Amino acid sequence: MSSLSELYQNVILEHNRSPRNFRPMTDADRKADGHNPLCGDQVTVWVKLEGDVIGDVSFQGAGCAISKASASLMTGAVKGKRREEADALFDRFHRLVTGTLPAGESETLGKLAVFSGVSQFPIRVKCASLSWHTLKAALEGGSPPDRPIA
Amino acid sequence: MTATAFPTPTPSATLALDVERLREDFPILSERVRGKQLVYLDNAATSQKPRAVIDAVTRFYSAENANIHRGVHYLSERATIAYDAVRGRVARFINASSPAEIVFTRGTTEGINLVAQSYGRSTLRAGDEILITGMEHHSNIVPWQMVAAQTGATVRAVPITDAGELDLDAFDRLLTERTRILAVVQLSNALGSINPVRWLVARARERGVVTLVDGAQSAPHLPVDVQALGCDFFAFSGHKVFGPTGVGVLYGRSELLERMPPWQGGGDMIETVTLEGSTWALPPARFEAGTPMIAEVIGLGAALSYVETVGREAIGAWEEELLAYATERVGALNGVRLIGTAREKASVLSFVVDGVHPHDVGAVLDDEGVAIRAGHHCAQPVMQRFGVPATARASFAFYNTRDEVDTLVRGLRRVRTLFA
Numbered sequence: 001m002s003s004l005s006e007l008y009q010n011v012i013l014e015h016n017r018s019p020r021n022f023r024p025m026t027d028a029d030r031k032a033d034g035h036n037p038l039c040g041d042q043v044t045v046w047v048k049l050e051g052d053v054i055g056d057v058s059f060q061g062a063g064c065a066i067s068k069a070s071a072s073l074m075t076g077a078v079k080g081k082r083r084e085e086a087d088a089l090f091d092r093f094h095r096l097v098t099g100t101l102p103a104g105e106s107e108t109l110g111k112l113a114v115f116s117g118v119s120q121f122p123i124r125v126k127c128a129s130l131s132w133h134t135l136k137a138a139l140e141g142g143s144p145p146d147r148p149i150a
Numbered sequence: 151m152t153a154t155a156f157p158t159p160t161p162s163a164t165l166a167l168d169v170e171r172l173r174e175d176f177p178i179l180s181e182r183v184r185g186k187q188l189v190y191l192d193n194a195a196t197s198q199k200p201r202a203v204i205d206a207v208t209r210f211y212s213a214e215n216a217n218i219h220r221g222v223h224y225l226s227e228r229a230t231i232a233y234d235a236v237r238g239r240v241a242r243f244i245n246a247s248s249p250a251e252i253v254f255t256r257g258t259t260e261g262i263n264l265v266a267q268s269y270g271r272s273t274l275r276a277g278d279e280i281l282i283t284g285m286e287h288h289s290n291i292v293p294w295q296m297v298a299a300q301t302g303a304t305v306r307a308v309p310i311t312d313a314g315e316l317d318l319d320a321f322d323r324l325l326t327e328r329t330r331i332l333a334v335v336q337l338s339n340a341l342g343s344i345n346p347v348r349w350l351v352a353r354a355r356e357r358g359v360v361t362l363v364d365g366a367q368s369a370p371h372l373p374v375d376v377q378a379l380g381c382d383f384f385a386f387s388g389h390k391v392f393g394p395t396g397v398g399v400l401y402g403r404s405e406l407l408e409r410m411p412p413w414q415g416g417g418d419m420i421e422t423v424t425l426e427g428s429t430w431a432l433p434p435a436r437f438e439a440g441t442p443m444i445a446e447v448i449g450l451g452a453a454l455s456y457v458e459t460v461g462r463e464a465i466g467a468w469e470e471e472l473l474a475y476a477t478e479r480v481g482a483l484n485g486v487r488l489i490g491t492a493r494e495k496a497s498v499l500s501f502v503v504d505g506v507h508p509h510d511v512g513a514v515l516d517d518e519g520v521a522i523r524a525g526h527h528c529a530q531p532v533m534q535r536f537g538v539p540a541t542a543r544a545s546f547a548f549y550n551t552r553d554e555v556d557t558l559v560r561g562l563r564r565v566r567t568l569f570a
Contacts, residue, residue, distance in 0.1 A: 003184075004517040008510075008568060016569075039509060040526045040539045062539045064509035065569070127509065 006117030007124070008065065015069035020076055021058040028058075032141075034134030036126055041067050045134045052082050054139075059131060066115075066124050071131030073111055083139055090132045097128045167468045172460065173549050175200040186519025189554045194339050194367060194498055194545030195523050196389045199453075203393055206452035210445045217441055219418055233444050236451035237434070243454045244365075244384060245375040246401050253400040253407070253434040254442055258366040259289040261385030261400035262333070264437060265362055266293035268413045269383075269406065270331060276302030279328040281359075283308040283316055283345075284535055285338045288528040290364045294333060303330070310535055314341040314490035316350075325353060332361045336368035340529035340541070341490030342473075342498030344372070351380045360406070366390055370547070371469060371497045373462050376401050388446060392547075393453030397446035400437070407433035414439040465548040469497055472546050476555045480544070483562055489541050500527075500541040503562065506569045508542040514568060515542075518561040520554075 025031075025046035035042040043061030047054055057079055059071045078086040093112050095101035099119030106113045118128045173179050176198045181188045190198060210232075216225035218233045237249035246252060255261045270280070280294045284307050294305045306329075308321045325332070332354040336347045351361045362383040365374060369386035376384045383406075388397035402410075412419055412430055416439035421429040430436045457465070476499050481488050485504040503511050512524030523543045526533045533540060544558055 002517065004514065007513065013569065038525070040530070040533065041509075042539070062507075064507035064513075066510075068507075121513070124509075124513070 003117065003120045007121055009114045009117065011073075011111065011114045012065060012069040015072040016065035019059075019068055019072035021079075022060060022072065023058050024060060025056065025058045028056075030138040032134050032138035034061075034130050034137065036063075036130055038126070039064075041127065041130055043067065043071055043131050043134050045071070045131060045138050047135070047138050054078050054081055054083070054086060057135070059134075061131075063130065064124075064127050066118065066127040067130050070115060070128045073114070074131050074135065077110065077112055078135065086135070086139070090136060093132060094129055097125050167460065167464050167548060169468065169549060169551055173551075175202070175456075176549055177201060177204070179549060183519050183521070184517055186517075189518075189520040189557050191544040191546065191550065191554065191558060192521045192523050193370070193547040193550075194390070194527075194543065196395065197370060197392045197547055198549070199394070199449075200392055200456050202456045203449045203452045207394060207445050207449040210448050215445070218444055229444060232451075233442070233447050236447050236454075239451050239454050240399050243374070243458070244369070244386075244399075244401055245377050247377060248404060250432070250434060251401055251404050251407065253402060253437045254447055255385070255398040255400050255437075256396055256443070257387040257389070257398035258364060258385045259293075259398075261383075261398055262290055262362065262364065263293045264400055264413045265383050265385075265402070266297040268410045268437070269360065270294070270297040270303075271300055272411050274298075274301035274303040274330060277328060278303040278330045279326065280305045280331045280333065281308065281321075281324055281329050281354075282306070282333050283321075283335065284310045284531050285314070285316070285341060285343060285345075285529065286333070286335055286531070287339055287364065287366065288530070289366075290333050290335060290362075291531070294331075307531070308334075310341075310343075310532075313492050314338070314343045315492045316343075316345055318346075321350065322353070325357060325359065327357070329354070329357065329359050332359050333364065334361075335364040335366075336374075337365075337371060337496055337498075338490070338529075338532075339367050339498065339545075340527040340532040340543070341492065341500055342495040342545075343490060343492035344368075344494040344496055346494075347381070348379050355380060367497070370457075372466065382406055388450040388453065391450075391453055392456060393450040394443075394446040397443045397450050399450075402433070404433070407437070410436075412436050412439070416440045418442075460548065466496075468548050469546055472550055472552065472555065473497060473499065475552055476544065476546070476558070479555055479559045480562065483559065483566070485566055486562065489536050489538065497546050499544045499546075501543075502538055502541055503565055503569075506565055508540040510569065511542040511562070511565050514565045515558065515561040518557060518564070520558055520561050522558075 028046035029049045030047040041063035046058045048056040057075045097118040216229040218230040237252045240252045241249045298305050309317045361381045363381045365386040370391040384401040389395040419439040489500040508524035525540050
C-alpha cells in the first residue's frame with residue numbers, strides 16, 4: 001500500500017463524505033472554536049455533559065478530509081466517556097499520529113487507528129489533532145454557546 | 151529563391167525559449183520526490199535557483215567572504231565592490247534612475263514595512279487614509295494596519311470583481327482628499343491578476359498621493375520599469391526571481407528616500423555617532439543598518455544577470471503560452487472551478503475541486519511528484535471574497551513545460567477518482 005492510500009483509508013474518505021454528529025448543538029454545556037491559522041482550517045465543537053461524562057458531542061467546520069474525518073470519528077469515540085478517559089484517548093491518538101505510539105498499542109484506539117498513516121505526513125498532524133485540541137479546550141474552559149468564550 | 155528556402159524567423163520563433171536546455175541550468179529540476187520526477191509548480195511561493203546563482207554564493211563563501219564597508223584588507227575591498235555593484239544591476243533591472251534608489255532588504259515584506267514605518271509613521275496623521283486593495287498579500291495589508299494604529303490613520307481597500315479584477319470605479323471613489331498612500335500589488339499571488347498599475351499610480355499622483363507597488367510576483371514574470379510605472383516605491387524579493395532567500399529590494403525615489411528617517415539604527419547607517427546623538431548617512435546606506443546579507447546580494451546579482459540572459463520578453467511569451475494551455479486543460483476538468491479569471495493574468499492558476507479540500511488536492515498531487523500550494527496564500531481577504539477557505543494554486547516559471555501541465559491534469563483526475 002502506498003503511503004497516500006495509508007493516509008486516505010476508506011474509513012477516512014467515508015467520514016469525510018458523511019461526517020457524523022456534524023451539527024450545532026443548541027442545548028450544549030460547552031463550546032469551543034479551534035482554527036489553524038496556517039491553513040485556515042476551522043472547527044467548532046459542542047459538548048453536553050452529564051456529570052463527568054460526555055453525554056453528547058457534535059462539531060461543524062471547514063477543513064481537509066483528515067481534519068473532518070478526525071473530528072467525526074472523535075465524536076463517536078468520546079461520546080459516553082468520562083473526561084479523563086477522553087483525555088487519555090487524545091494522548092494515545094496524538095502519539096499515534098506523531099508516530100510515537102508503540103506498535104501493538106494502536107489496537108486500543110479502535111476505529112481511530114485508521115489515522116496511523118498520518119505519522120508519515122508530519123504536516124498533517126495538526127489536521128488530525130485540531131478537533132481534539134478543540135474538544136479539550138471545550139472541556140477545560142469552554143463556555144456555554146450563549147456566552148462569549150473567555 | 152523562395153521564402154521556404156530561407157525562412158524569415160517569425161517574432162514567436164525569435165522569442166522561443168529552449169526550455170529543455172534551460173532546465174539543465176536548475177539542478178533541482180532533475181530531482182525525484184516520492185519516487186516520481188519532480189514537477190515544480192509552486193513558483194509563486196519561491197522559485198528554483200540556477201547553477202549560476204548557487205555557484206556565485208558558493209564562490210563568495212569559498213574565496214571572497216569578508217565584511218563590507220569597514221575593512222582595509224583585500225577581501226573586504228573585493229566584497230564591498232561586489233556588493234555595491236549589484237545595486238547598479240538592480241537599478242538597470244527595474245530601470246531606476248540611480249543605484250542610490252536601491253535599498254537592499256530581507257524581502258518584499260521588509261521593504262513594505264520599511265516604507266510603512268519610516269515614510270508612513272513620520273508623515274501620517276489622524277484622519278489620513280491609506281488605500282490598499284482587496285487582493286493584497288498579508289504583507290501589503292498588515293504593515294499598513296500597524297502604522298494606521300500608531301498614527302490614527304485608516305486603511306481602506308478597493309474591492310475586487312467576480313473575475314478577480316480591481317473595481318476601478320470603486321477605486322476612483324475611494325481615492326479622496328484624505329488619501330495619503332496607495333499600496334497596490336502589480337501581479338496577484340492568489341489570483342494571477344495583473345493590475346493596471348500605471349493607470350492607478352497616475353490617478354494617485356494627480357492627487358499628490360504617494361504610491362507603493364508590491365512587485366513580489368511581477369518582478370519574475372513581467373518587465374518592470376519603475377520610471378514608466380511612475381511609482382514612488384517598488385518592493386520585490388530575490389528568492390522569487392531565482393535568487394537566494396533572505397534578500398530583497400526596495401526601490402524608492404531619491405527625493406522621498408532623502409526625506410525619510412531611518413527605520414533601524416546601527417552600524418553602516420550613520421554619518422557620525424556621539425554618546426549625545428547621531429546623524430544619518432545618505433540613502434541607501436541610511437536604511438541598511440548592520441551587516442547586510444552580502445552573499446545573498448551577490449547571488450541576487452547573478453540571478454538578475456541570468457534572467458536577462460534568458461530574456462525577459464521570451465520568458466513572458468512562453469509563460470503566457472503555458473498559462474493559456476494550463477487554463478484550458480485544468481478549466482476543462484469536471485468539478486474544477488478556476489478562481490481568478492481576470493482578462494490580464496500571468497503565471498498563477500488558482501482553483502478549487504468540488505467537494506475536495508485544497509489540502510487533499512495538494513496531498514494527492516504531491517504523491518505524483520507535483521508540487522503546488524494549497525491554502526489561503528497569505529491572502530485571506532481574497533479567500534473571503536470568493537467564499538472559499540482555501541484554494542489550490544499551480545504557479546509557473548519559464549522552466550515549466552506542457553508535459554508538466556499534463557502531469558498536473560492527470561493528478562487532478564486521480565483526485566476526482568479518490569474523493570468521488
